[in-house]
Amino acid sequence: MAGTQQTGVTVFLTGLSGAGKSTIADALVAQLEAEGREVTVLDGDVVRTHLSSELDFSKEHRDLNIRRIGWVAGEVVKHGGTVVVAAIAPYDAAREAARALVEEHGRFLLVHLATPLEVCEQRDVKGLYARARAGEIPVFTGVSDPYESPSRAELTIDTSVTPLEESVARIRAAMDPVS
Numbered sequence: 001m002a003g004t005q006q007t008g009v010t011v012f013l014t015g016l017s018g019a020g021k022s023t024i025a026d027a028l029v030a031q032l033e034a035e036g037r038e039v040t041v042l043d044g045d046v047v048r049t050h051l052s053s054e055l056d057f058s059k060e061h062r063d064l065n066i067r068r069i070g071w072v073a074g075e076v077v078k079h080g081g082t083v084v085v086a087a088i089a090p091y092d093a094a095r096e097a098a099r100a101l102v103e104e105h106g107r108f109l110l111v112h113l114a115t116p117l118e119v120c121e122q123r124d125v126k127g128l129y130a131r132a133r134a135g136e137i138p139v140f141t142g143v144s145d146p147y148e149s150p151s152r153a154e155l156t157i158d159t160s161v162t163p164l165e166e167s168v169a170r171i172r173a174a175m176d177p178v179s
């Protein structure tokens, strides 16, 4: 019934490659599903395979990618759903545009994974930083392309000092509306 539908929410994880977006998204989704909640996951890598396969990593295409993610998230939230986004989303204006699309229909939590570049680079989960430093990837976020820190984030977490379980617990707590 429309009047009793729960308010939808989007958790938007932003940060450098290797900051911990996918790791935290996976653990958060596992917890939400264990609670019996269905979750729509919009992970940058997956979105770029299915929805944004023609896009490159220019500013224009990154912004378009994030606008698409924001629109899809808004559509899910409109119907009371829960969305977890994991995307670099390096530009503040695009993140705020995604926020606006979601907040037309429900709640939006921006989580800035502020893990230092040195730590992300040391992790180098996919070997991309080494390739970027070698000049094989000409525009790589944090190395040769900007990451704008959020002007407003509901949560800021540095995964080099915050255990995974604590990050998930903080985000999960922030998802519940203050009564």
Ligand SMILES: Nc1ncnc2c1ncn2[C@@H]1O[C@H](COP(=O)(O)OS(=O)(=O)O)[C@@H](OP(=O)(O)O)[C@H]1O
Binding pocket: 016, 017, 018, 021, 022, 043, 044, 045, 048, 057, 061, 062, 063, 065, 066, 086, 087, 088, 089, 090, 126, 128, 137, 139, 140, 141
């Ligand atoms: N040039 C360049 N810069 C940044 N990232 C790159 C690049 N090329 C490929 N990749 C891989 O693409 C993943 C980021 O995609 P996103 O859709 O999240 O990026 S964005 O939000 O549109 O900026 C990102 O995934 P994560 O490492 O999980 O962040 C990278 O694996």
Ligand SMILES: Nc1ncnc2c1ncn2[C@@H]1O[C@H](COP(=O)(O)OP(=O)(O)O)[C@@H](O)[C@H]1O
Binding pocket: 015, 016, 017, 018, 019, 020, 021, 022, 023, 024, 086, 123, 125, 159, 160, 162, 163, 164, 167
């Ligand atoms: N406290 C932590 N929180 C999240 N990830 C961590 C933490 N400590 C180490 N890691 C590791 O850092 C890496 C983060 O990679 P990933 O989640 O793929 O980042 P992203 O999706 O932002 O590119 C993983 O290998 C993960 O195991």
